Amino acid sequence: xxxxxxxxxxxxxxxxxxxxxxxxxxxxxxxxxxxxxxxxxxxxxxxxxxxxxxxxxxxxxxxxxxxxxxxxxxxxxxxxxxxxxxxxxxxxxxxxxxxxxxxxxxxxxxxxxxxxxxxxxxxxxxxxxxxxxxxxxxxxxxxxxxxxxxxxxxxxxxxxxxxxxxxxxxxxxxxxxxxxxxxxxxxxxxxxxxxxxxxxxxxxxxxxxxxxxxxxxxxxxxxxxxxxxxxxxxxxxxxxxxxxxxxxxxxxxxxxxxxxxxxxxxxxxxxxxxxxxxxxxxxxxxxxxxxxxxxxxxxxxxxxxxxxxxxxxxxxxx
Amino acid sequence: xxxxxxxxxxxxxxxxxxxxxxxxxxxxxxxxxxxxxxxxxxxxxxxxxxxxxxxxxxxxxxxxxxxxxxxxxxxxxxxxxxxxxxxxxxxxxxxxxxxxxxxxxxxxxxxxxxxxxxxxxxxxxxxxxxxxxxxxxxxxxxxxxxxxxxxxxxxxxxxxxxxxxxxxxxxxxxxxxxxxxxxxxxxxxxxxxxxxxxxxxxxxxxxxxxxxxxxxxxxxxxxxxxxxxxxxxxxxxxxxxxxxxxxxxxxxxxxxxxxxxxxxxxxxxxxxxxxxxxxxxxxxxxxxxxxxxxxxxxxxxxxxxxxxxxxxxxxxxxxxxxxxxxxxxxxxxxxxxxxxxxxxxxxxxxxxxxxxxxxxxxxxxxxxxxxxxxxxxxxxxxxxxxxxxxxxxxxxxxxxxxxxxxxxxxxxxxxxxxxxxxxxxxxxxxxxxxxxxxxxxxxxxxxxxxxxxxxxxxxxxxxxxxxxxxxxxxxxxxxxxxxxxxxxxxxxxxxxxxxxxxxxxx
Numbered sequence: 001x002x003x004x005x006x007x008x009x010x011x012x013x014x015x016x017x018x019x020x021x022x023x024x025x026x027x028x029x030x031x032x033x034x035x036x037x038x039x040x041x042x043x044x045x046x047x048x049x050x051x052x053x054x055x056x057x058x059x060x061x062x063x064x065x066x067x068x069x070x071x072x073x074x075x076x077x078x079x080x081x082x083x084x085x086x087x088x089x090x091x092x093x094x095x096x097x098x099x100x101x102x103x104x105x106x107x108x109x110x111x112x113x114x115x116x117x118x119x120x121x122x123x124x125x126x127x128x129x130x131x132x133x134x135x136x137x138x139x140x141x142x143x144x145x146x147x148x149x150x151x152x153x154x155x156x157x158x159x160x161x162x163x164x165x166x167x168x169x170x171x172x173x174x175x176x177x178x179x180x181x182x183x184x185x186x187x188x189x190x191x192x193x194x195x196x197x198x199x200x201x202x203x204x205x206x207x208x209x210x211x212x213x214x215x216x217x218x219x220x221x222x223x224x225x226x227x228x229x230x231x232x233x234x235x236x237x238x239x240x241x242x243x244x245x246x247x248x249x250x251x252x253x254x255x256x257x258x259x260x261x262x263x264x265x266x267x268x269x270x271x272x273x274x275x276x277x278x279x280x281x282x283x284x285x286x287x288x289x290x291x292x293x294x295x296x297x298x299x300x301x302x303x304x305x306x307x308x309x310x311x312x313x314x315x316x317x318x
Numbered sequence: 319x320x321x322x323x324x325x326x327x328x329x330x331x332x333x334x335x336x337x338x339x340x341x342x343x344x345x346x347x348x349x350x351x352x353x354x355x356x357x358x359x360x361x362x363x364x365x366x367x368x369x370x371x372x373x374x375x376x377x378x379x380x381x382x383x384x385x386x387x388x389x390x391x392x393x394x395x396x397x398x399x400x401x402x403x404x405x406x407x408x409x410x411x412x413x414x415x416x417x418x419x420x421x422x423x424x425x426x427x428x429x430x431x432x433x434x435x436x437x438x439x440x441x442x443x444x445x446x447x448x449x450x451x452x453x454x455x456x457x458x459x460x461x462x463x464x465x466x467x468x469x470x471x472x473x474x475x476x477x478x479x480x481x482x483x484x485x486x487x488x489x490x491x492x493x494x495x496x497x498x499x500x501x502x503x504x505x506x507x508x509x510x511x512x513x514x515x516x517x518x519x520x521x522x523x524x525x526x527x528x529x530x531x532x533x534x535x536x537x538x539x540x541x542x543x544x545x546x547x548x549x550x551x552x553x554x555x556x557x558x559x560x561x562x563x564x565x566x567x568x569x570x571x572x573x574x575x576x577x578x579x580x581x582x583x584x585x586x587x588x589x590x591x592x593x594x595x596x597x598x599x600x601x602x603x604x605x606x607x608x609x610x611x612x613x614x615x616x617x618x619x620x621x622x623x624x625x626x627x628x629x630x631x632x633x634x635x636x637x638x639x640x641x642x643x644x645x646x647x648x649x650x651x652x653x654x655x656x657x658x659x660x661x662x663x664x665x666x667x668x669x670x671x672x673x674x675x676x677x678x679x680x681x682x683x684x685x686x687x688x689x690x691x692x693x694x695x696x697x698x699x700x701x702x703x704x705x706x707x708x709x710x711x712x713x714x715x716x717x718x719x720x721x722x723x724x725x726x727x728x729x730x731x732x733x734x735x736x737x738x739x740x741x742x743x744x745x746x747x748x749x750x751x752x753x754x755x756x757x758x759x760x761x762x763x764x765x766x767x768x769x770x771x772x773x774x775x776x777x778x779x780x781x782x783x784x785x786x787x788x789x790x791x792x793x794x795x796x797x798x799x800x801x802x803x804x805x806x807x808x809x810x811x812x813x814x815x816x817x818x819x820x821x822x823x824x
Contacts (some may be wrong), residue, residue: 004818006809014817018647019807091753126699128749190754206823213819281823 013283028249079143092129155219168243196280200313202232240301338794370587650812663773
């Protein structure tokens with residue numbers, strides 16, 4: 001694919017790593033707010049106050065001796081997800097879809113024993129997956145049953161929707177679909193497919209995998225052109241709400257669509273990646289600058305979502 | 319935040335860099351610390367040899383030695399004379415080296431050695447403490463008349479003590495001699511006559527001895543010079559040509575003092591000089607003078623040697639940090655662990671590159687294999703890392719012993735690797751392998767090694783070690799550069815490749 005000149009990139013308004021860190025993350029994200037997003041447990045609790053729904057919390061394992069309790073709780077569960085509260089980039093997340101006798105079946109179809117899960121919990125508590133290697137807690141959540149309309153695009157794993165929220169305004173969005181290469185995870189750098197979403201309508205724009213444009217899902221073979229996200233307005237508002245909840249000026253909001261419960265907040269990210277620009281085929285900078293130039297910011301999530309829909313629609317030119 | 323609010327930051331960084339550079343330049347000028355490593359400075363080694371025959375008794379030999387010779391600085395002094403007591407006696411206007419011994423007989427040889435650095439800027443001699451006065455000279459007739467006549471002629475053609483001296487010397491030359499001068503010169507030594515005449519005319523005058531510096535000359539004699547006092551300082555004249563001033567290659571050995579050599583208890587005393595032009599590294603020269611300089615406190619040379627060598631390493635670290643910052647911020651190379659490459663580079667400095675690289679790769683590879691077994695043991699993180707540290711130490715110890723048995727020196731130096739850092743590297747690589755696959759391990763591992771090698775190549779240049787150790791203030795410059803890089807918001811080189819597919823959307 002070769003190289004692209006810096007001039008060309010800045011003409012496209014591409015936000016780059018250094019500028020994101022200095023001009024946006026460092027400037028708009030209060031250090032004190034980080035624990036709210038770096039700890040999934042805290043995120044769940046704080047966004048709940050603002051009416052943002054998350055997958056139901058089943059159990060919190062805080063200490064080594066509580067792991068034995070997990071065995072009893074898990075007896076009654078059908079599907080669940082074990083997550084390190086301070087994990088990043090989907091590390092350490094184990095999704096169990098069903099039981100088979102004494103064993104559990106992972107989303108990938110692999111079979112794990114209770115012993116394996118207990119060892120996994122031990123690792124989480126010891127801080128293996130936490131950001132700074134600090135001791136962590138494990139949370140056990142209800143399994144998200146992805147809405148079939150979206151789930152069919154994804155190979156294994158749950159498709160999720162990443163929305164970049166700047167000062168409360170949703171500025172860019174993409175749908176992330178797991179692939180074989182990404183091992184059921186929805187992380188772009190691990191090989192998941194990113195599908196840019198039109199902020200105005202929730203329809204798909206372009207798709208990329210490993211930073212390369214694609215038109216078909218590599219595993220399911222489905223065309224990625226005409227995906228329509230349902231409840232798009234609700235999702236924009238939910239994302240916008242997270243600004244009030246955390247106070248973070250620049251963040252990534254990850255949402256999933258549950259077949260029964262509708263849109264749920266999965267996690268927040270204070271350092272969202274840049275690949276979303278490639279999935280959209282657009283740079284973030286013009287949109288971020290438009291919001292920075294606003295004299296009177298909108299005060300409610302609804303107003304901000306409306307503003308974003310009007311200004312950042314694919315046809316709007318930003 | 320606007321552009322304007324960053325201005326104070328840039329000014330502060332600029333000041334930081336300017337302060338570092340200015341301090342370094344100041345110390346370079348003031349203390350002569352060279353910018354480059356190999357710089358050499360000429361130094362004159364002059365040896366005075368005193369010979370005499372002792373008269374079977376106690377001996378006291380006293381040699382005049384230079385004190386603030388114009389155009390030179392004294393670097394070191396040393397006397398060699400077996401069996402003699404030695405001391406230098408400092409009196410204003412006269413420094414003397416004194417040798418003494420009881421019961422001496424036969425021919426004796428004493429040596430006095432001194433090193434002189436040519437220094438055109440060396441301080442002017444202090445004005446003499448008691449203002450010199452012309453001494454009274456009495457002449458007998460007919461000489462008195464001759465002197466009066468010559469002085470009258472010289473005075474007529476001159477206005478200052480300097481021009482008077484020049485005229486007098488000119489009048490005394492053979493080609494301009496009159497009857498009066500011939501009468502005088504026939505009887506007295508020419509130079510002492512000049513001194514007497516100048517004193518008689520009211521100008522304080524004296525003799526001085528100079529040594530003409532020529533490389534590798536032996537058994538040289540001092541050449542006499544005339545000095546007059548013009549009311550502010552002593553001026554030197556060549557008594558033959560009337561040329562004023564001290565030539566560059568002339569070392570004034572004796573000024574002010576009445577005699578060059580006094581030997582009590584000996585005969586046939588004689589002093590001769592040999593000299594040698596040496597070149598000394600400019601740095602060594604500078605360090606020798608640190609103690610006497612007010613900027614010396616900024617130097618690490620005052621520390622014990624052990625601390626010095628530690629600081630030599632420590633001061634290289636900022637350079638490594640600079641390389642890491644550059645590689646990560648501007649180039650965009652991914653490394654495993656932010657500053658692991660710097661510590662590896664420091665280890666490479668100790669082990670040299672190729673053996674270090676081989677040893678490092680071997681340790682990490684063996685460690686990764688053992689970590690594979692550890693992960694199946696289901697250990698807590700802390701004990702897993704601890705176990706890894708012990709394993710890494712065991713691996714390095716084994717390599718050292720095997721290396722030593724096989725006769726490799728490099729086996730010993732692997733101990734310079736930072737064990738804890740390597741253990742963490744192995745742990746992180748291993749997790750990376752499980753989660754992101756072997757490719758990411760290779761990318762980050764190769765990135766780390768590449769940055770480490772770059773840092774090593776920079777840190778290992780003699781110039782880098784020289785500048786960081788002798789100009790620690792240059793740390794401020796590195797700090798300023800790193801702060802500046804922290805404000806760089808442009809594209810990384812790697813992003814120009816990463817975002818290349820965006821071309822399709824223009």
